[in-house]
Amino acid sequence: xxxxxxxxxxxxxxxxxxxxxxxxxxxxxxxxxxxxxxxxxxxxxxxxxxxxxxxxxxxxxxxxxxxxxxxxxxxxxxxxxxxxxxxxxxxxxxxxxxxxxxxxxxxxxxxxxxxxxxxxxxxxxxxxxxxxxxxxxxxxxxxxxxxxxxxxxxxxxxxxxxxxxxxxxxxxxxxxxxxxxxxxxxxxxxxxxxxxxxxxxxxxxxxxxxxxxxxxxxxxxxxxxxxxxxxxxxxxxxxxxxxxxxxxxxxxxxxxxxxxxxxxxxxxxxxxxxxxxxxxxxxxxxxxxxxxxxxxxxxxxxxxxxxxxxxxxxxxxxxxxxxxxxxxxxxxxxxxxxxxxxxxxxxxxxxxxxxxxxxxxxxxxxxxxxxxxxxxxxxxxxxxxxxxxxxxxxxxxxxxxxxxxxxxxxxxxxxxxxxxxxxxxxxxx
Amino acid sequence: xxxxxxxxxxxxxxxxxxxxxxxxxxxxxxxxxxxxxxxxxxxxxxxxxxxxxxxxxxxxxxxxxxxxxxxxxxxxxxxxxxxxxxxxxxxxxxxxxxxxxxxxxxxxxxxxxxxxxxxxxxxxxxxxxxxxxxxxxxxxxxxxxxxxxxxxxxxxxxxxxxxxxxxxxxxxxxxxxxxxxxxxxxxxxxxxxxxxxxxxxxxxxxxxxxxxxxxxxxxxxxxxxxxxxxxxxxxxxxxxxxxxxxxxxxxxxxxxxxxxxxxxxxxxxxxxxxxxxxxxxxxxxxxxxxxxxxxxxxxxxxxxxxxxxxxxxxxxxxxxxxxxxxxxxxxxxxxxxxxxxxxxxxxxxxxxxxxxxxxxxxxxxxxxxxxxxxxxxxxxxxxxxxxxxxxxxxxxxxxxxxxxxxxxxxxxxxxxxxxxxxxxxxxxx
Numbered sequence: 001x002x003x004x005x006x007x008x009x010x011x012x013x014x015x016x017x018x019x020x021x022x023x024x025x026x027x028x029x030x031x032x033x034x035x036x037x038x039x040x041x042x043x044x045x046x047x048x049x050x051x052x053x054x055x056x057x058x059x060x061x062x063x064x065x066x067x068x069x070x071x072x073x074x075x076x077x078x079x080x081x082x083x084x085x086x087x088x089x090x091x092x093x094x095x096x097x098x099x100x101x102x103x104x105x106x107x108x109x110x111x112x113x114x115x116x117x118x119x120x121x122x123x124x125x126x127x128x129x130x131x132x133x134x135x136x137x138x139x140x141x142x143x144x145x146x147x148x149x150x151x152x153x154x155x156x157x158x159x160x161x162x163x164x165x166x167x168x169x170x171x172x173x174x175x176x177x178x179x180x181x182x183x184x185x186x187x188x189x190x191x192x193x194x195x196x197x198x199x200x201x202x203x204x205x206x207x208x209x210x211x212x213x214x215x216x217x218x219x220x221x222x223x224x225x226x227x228x229x230x231x232x233x234x235x236x237x238x239x240x241x242x243x244x245x246x247x248x249x250x251x252x253x254x255x256x257x258x259x260x261x262x263x264x265x266x267x268x269x270x271x272x273x274x275x276x277x278x279x280x281x282x283x284x285x286x287x288x289x290x291x292x293x294x295x296x297x298x299x300x301x302x303x304x305x306x307x308x309x310x311x312x313x314x315x316x317x318x319x320x321x322x323x324x325x326x327x328x329x330x331x332x333x334x335x336x337x338x339x340x341x342x343x344x345x346x347x348x349x350x351x352x353x354x355x356x357x358x359x360x361x362x363x364x365x366x367x368x369x370x371x372x373x374x375x376x377x378x379x380x381x382x383x384x385x386x387x388x389x390x391x392x393x394x395x396x397x398x399x400x401x402x403x404x405x406x407x408x409x410x411x412x413x414x415x416x417x418x419x420x421x422x423x424x425x426x427x428x429x
Numbered sequence: 430x431x432x433x434x435x436x437x438x439x440x441x442x443x444x445x446x447x448x449x450x451x452x453x454x455x456x457x458x459x460x461x462x463x464x465x466x467x468x469x470x471x472x473x474x475x476x477x478x479x480x481x482x483x484x485x486x487x488x489x490x491x492x493x494x495x496x497x498x499x500x501x502x503x504x505x506x507x508x509x510x511x512x513x514x515x516x517x518x519x520x521x522x523x524x525x526x527x528x529x530x531x532x533x534x535x536x537x538x539x540x541x542x543x544x545x546x547x548x549x550x551x552x553x554x555x556x557x558x559x560x561x562x563x564x565x566x567x568x569x570x571x572x573x574x575x576x577x578x579x580x581x582x583x584x585x586x587x588x589x590x591x592x593x594x595x596x597x598x599x600x601x602x603x604x605x606x607x608x609x610x611x612x613x614x615x616x617x618x619x620x621x622x623x624x625x626x627x628x629x630x631x632x633x634x635x636x637x638x639x640x641x642x643x644x645x646x647x648x649x650x651x652x653x654x655x656x657x658x659x660x661x662x663x664x665x666x667x668x669x670x671x672x673x674x675x676x677x678x679x680x681x682x683x684x685x686x687x688x689x690x691x692x693x694x695x696x697x698x699x700x701x702x703x704x705x706x707x708x709x710x711x712x713x714x715x716x717x718x719x720x721x722x723x724x725x726x727x728x729x730x731x732x733x734x735x736x737x738x739x740x741x742x743x744x745x746x747x748x749x750x751x752x753x754x755x756x757x758x759x760x761x762x763x764x765x766x767x768x769x770x771x772x773x774x775x776x777x778x779x780x781x782x783x784x785x786x787x788x789x790x791x792x793x794x795x796x797x798x799x800x801x802x803x804x805x806x807x808x809x810x811x812x813x814x815x816x817x818x819x820x821x822x823x824x825x826x827x828x829x830x831x832x833x834x835x836x837x838x839x840x841x842x843x844x845x846x847x848x849x850x851x852x853x854x855x856x857x858x
Contacts, residue, residue, distance in 0.1 A: 017719070021577050021719045024579075024718065024719075025577060025578065025579055025718065025719065028576075028577075028578070028579050029576070029577065031644070031762055032576045033576070129574075135717075135719070135720035135721060135723065136723065137570055137574030137575065140569070140570075140573060140574045141566055141569075141570075141574075144569060144573065144741075144745065145558075145566030145569040145570070145741055146566065146737070146741065147457075147458070147461045147462070147740075147741045147744040147745075148450050148454060148457075148458065148736070148737045148738075148739075148740030148741045148743075148744060149454065149457070149737055149741075150453075150454055150457050215460070271705070273702070273705055273706075273726060276700070276702055276705050277702075288564075288737065289453065289454065289733075290446070290450045290453075290454065290564070290733045290734065290736060290737035290740070291564035291727060291728065291733070291734050291737040291738075292564060292727065292728045292731070292733065292734050293727060293728065294564065294565065294725075294726065294727035294728070295724075295725070295726040295727065296723075296724070296725055296726075297702060297723065297724040297725075297726065298720060298721065298722065298723035298724065299720065299721045299722065299723070302721070304718075304719045304720070304721065305719065305720050305721050307577070307719060308575070308577045308578055308717065308719035308720040309577075309720075310577075311576075311577030311719070312573075312574055312575065312576045312577045312578075314577075315576040315577060316573065316576075333460055
């Protein structure tokens, strides 16, 4: 049996998963890869920390050179996260002719190009299945399985934390704050939840998916991003009343030759397969011009699911099944697709406004919508005898730019306390 | 640009899809494969038949040798279906050192071993993504993406015809007969629907999935098979009342070192992702010991979806990304897993019985269930003033063998008109 030595950078959640899988599934991996995989060294911050797993202490090191400069190590797995120093470590591994497997979405989304080019120049494999949607083999699917297709659209639920929170808000009537607290207690959300709840995490993943699917370079600044912190129980309730479920979605699609990329909460039809993706599960809905509608569903995070993607990448490298040339060819023929400005996005909208409870106000607002070309599907006013009333509009399909202009005018009208929320409605067929 | 010539055996539904995709997505395919794919010859039964697509007549031939013996053809696509003569054609193509792509599930399920061995001996690729679940890249997922996992269980909705019929019965209150007629009118069912509605089609696909996932040879005789023809609207209604949806499912799982393989209608929980797979869509739910629960959803049939799988296979061959050795290694290390006898299957059961409406009959039947170790969860008797009453039992988890014995005794009791239906309940978590 052939033997191969790998090095691991980082021994957190995913690192632990990789270690467990390499041990538990040794037989399967041996059979499928033709190799006995041996872990040579693992870079950690503190070799004395108790990690609750049975990693022999002599494998741990606090010196990156022990991984990056060891000639016996053929594959380096980077699962430490963050841009710095992960980027430098990966570049050094590549220079030392090591294949690289990474789960680092932020690094890929912001500095991917430099890493891909370096790997190409040195003729080593650079794999990153684990960077998007954990265990779901979406990178593989786009890169290898859907190659006969022109991909038209991707809609993903690719952040488990926000999906967990929204599921709790939808089915257990929790507030955002209570659901976030529960998610934190259960380990589904970080102490500082910003990256998840403000949509940054989903944005990085969308950048990777968009680049891959549309064969073009992506600037993350071109991705519209909005989190879920403004979603209130009342919005969830209105959505339900109209047959929708609110999800944080990441969308990319080509519209009139430009690329529309956005991450934001949206109401989606409750009968759509994406609507029943609950808890911390992820799913990616793809429309290809040959395959039609497809969805991949699974665990988007967690030690073993993400470890599954990492170890499968290692096996792919060992099998030599990467066609490095073919993947480079796509990169070297990157299309120059311009991003579509957000004001050109077409959508239906849900707008919830607190207005002064005076005669004529409703008419005034409706007139403003009309002036800006926004056609109203439904309007509801909650009849409370207070100074301010809550009015909810569901619009027909319109341009984001029209909504923006109408909202500015409504704010300026003097009869509005505040625009409580604006949520896009994606009527996915 | 490199050029490669392919030959196609069959120009039906899938063949038309392949032709369309090769033309429509020429640019994408060129970029991803590094090749211009040219169709050399297409074997058809009648070159004069009008197929409604723009295939130049000089490409058509009625002589298989024009495809199989043409040295300029490097890849043969077999999409004629059936075992005979498809098997001989494929073997001849392999002997002539041509790579083969097939969509032929029946052939693979029954004669796959001989074909794999032949391809291995000649060192050519033998791909079959299109044979299971059309456009869904399930073969690729198991073979290449989930390699880090020990697969524990697969539950699939892998027959579009029966799923269409059951969807109509569930949501439009149709009878089986009416739904079948509509499916036939819409082209979702054949004039002779036996292969679909009796579960043969799903059985072939399950054999392929089982062999691949568990690394073992499968005898299709070892797969329990039952179709959907006995499902009545009343069964659908009872299922709904208890929170279930009836689907034709194909299951494989390892239980106590043996392989349980079965195709039959089952009640599944309405909140499970598989329950919302409607119309002619397919989905495959996989549980891996690392990745956890995963589902792939998409179009299981149709010219373009199935063509998508065929053309993606061609591209994989052109990229040289098949690790023929690794796949052979799995085959050459096939495990000897015995099939699990059906009487050892554990399930909950729904049993609908027409009994004589006499005092004591209900007690008698319940006693028999108890004697055979079948514990009852719910029982309902429809109170009609007729000679026979309909009684419905929902059982707790029990062995199929116990149910069988109880049913024999109940039949022999003399107070039963008939056992109207027995449907397994899969309480998938």
